[in-house]
Amino acid sequence: MTTDFRLPDLGEGLTEAEIVQWLVAPGDTVALNQTLAEVETAKAIVELPSPYDGVVATLHAEAGDTVAVGAPLIAFDIEGETGSAPDADETASAASDAAEPAAQANLVGYGAAPSGGARPARRARRAAGTAAPVIDTAVLEAAPHDALPTGPVETVQGERPRSTPPVRAHAKRLGVDLVLVAAEVGDRPITRADVDAYAERVAPDSPALRPVAVGPVAASAQGERETRIPIRGVRKHTAEAMVQSAFTAPHVTCFHTVDVTATMDLITSLREDRALSAHRIGPLVVIAKAVCLALGRTPGLNSRWDGEAGEIVQHHYVDLGIAAATERGLIVPNIRDAERMSLIALADALSALTETARSGRTSPAELAGGTFSITNIGVFGIDAGTPILPPGQSGILAVGAVRPQPWVHRGELAVRQVMTLSLSFDHRVVDGAEGARFLKDVADILQEPGRAMLMA
Structure with a gap:
């Protein structure tokens, strides 16, 4: 019989996904959990595994199409099957119940996980009876x-x-x-x-x-005066989230410039320690640790506004979001329970997060949630900014570039390593005094790392 497979909910209540590319074609024989397609949600690109053994009968969408959750995606001819196909709710429920996308290769989370070995080979797309050549x-x-x-x-x-x-x-x-x-x-x-x-x-x-020119340069070479880029995927999600946040939460941004020479000296010392050579410890790692300590003293920054319930929800854990610029756009994956981590553990978690984001392997689960975020604008040579809050969070810290500057140190003018911190917060949840205390706590640790020993 012919059975339709409908697009399941890929997590976090997403309502649609774009077909990046099909990995099967009509007439292909597929095995359970063989990858059918790559689809891009508002948060990540995931591989969609097959819930059936069978033969592909029809593709209901083409690459580049956006498909709604619950809509028919692909039809299978399944030998010996009788009865009706599972509906979208059943498929989505199975996906949701079984999904642990950050920990499994089966990113969508339904069907039996592969028992091991290489993925099933995909039949080459070729004319019937014509063998594909082996590439030498x-x-x-x-x-x-x-x-x-x-x-x-x-x-x-x-x-x-x-x-x-x-x-x-x-x-x-x-x-x-x-x-x-x-x-x-x-x-x-x-x-x-x-x-x-x-x-x-x-x-x-x-x-x-050599890299091929794309975008406005390529368009200009063809005599075009403008290029139109479809708004979809991560860019679409980011735009919607930023508009929602900017026009829902009253943003306040405050700035603090701090002498971080002692922190930079500490980092140099740690990097020279052979016992720590396997760990990438940089300024962002120390800042992340300082943020976790400061949030314990100012819990309003680690809270969210629940308007429907009429409550402010304070989190007793820190899921620390780290903004990452990728080829697909800006994403904010999270380090779970960051407040429990040592400096070394944070360094390893940050390295893994960055590597995963740059390779495009960040899963929807790793992008979900988050209680406070850091964005490192200093890597672009920028000193300060007014970051917009990720929806559902009450604070985000922008970290500026570290620059040598004239600075009054112990009553004398000296050249010191200086950084500007920019804190945006939701003024419904956080008062100005609490925001200032948080920023001062972070700055005090960066100015004198030993102060971290005094913070509970």
Whole structure:
């Protein structure tokens, strides 16, 4: 019988998802939990596994289409099946009940998890009865540089190269075929570094391997005066969230410039300690620790406004959001229970969070929640700003660049390492005095890290 599979709720009550790409075609035989497609929600790109063993009959949407939760997505011919297909509520319920997307490879969270080994191979898209050629990477690499493929090879035997959407986009810009990279790296997922290494080794000076101009530059070359970019995915979600926050919570921003020379000296000392060489300890890690300590003394900053219940909800834990700029836009994944972590544990958690975000592997669960956030604008050379609160949070701290500046230190003028902190908070929840105390606590720790020993 033919059974429709409807788009389930992928988490956090999201109402729709965009089809990034299909990984199957009509006529393909698929196995349980084989990846059918990559879909982009308002928060993340996830792989959608099959809930059935069967043959693909129909794709109800094309790549680039936005599909509502509960709408038919793909139809299967399932041998021996009788009865009706599960409805959207049943499918979504199964997805929600079983989902632990941050901890499982099965990101959507329904169906049996794979027992191990490589993912099922996807049947090549080719004409019936025509065998796909096996690619000889040695022959291709021996060819002149301008003979190298400048785009993806359409006819591939077996499974597509394993990589994330940002890596595939990067490879496309460089004109690198991921099939050739996969032949070198083996079964593990291809990383951005793998693509760069391949491009540099094979043809470092080839025009075909240089980044391709996109956006306004490309449009200008074609005589166009403007470029229209669809508002969707992360950009759409970010815009909606920022408008909601800006016009719901009355924002107040206060600033404090602080001498962080002692903190920078501490970081230098920790980095020189061989026992800590495996941990990346930087200013943001120390700031994160200072924020956790300060939130314990000013709980209003770690609260949320619940207008429907007529309550202010104070959190007794800190899920610390770290704003990360990625190729897909700004996302804010969270470090869970950050207040319980040591400085070293925070450093490791921050490194893992950053690596996951840059590779495009951040899951919806890692983006959900958050009780307070930090945004590091200093990495762009910016000193201060007025950050907008993530919805549901009452405070966000913007961290400016560390600069050597003339500073009065112990009664004398000296060149010191100086940073500006910008705190935005919800004035419905946080009074000005409490916001000022929080900012002063963070600044005191950065000015004299030993003060952290005095804070409960």
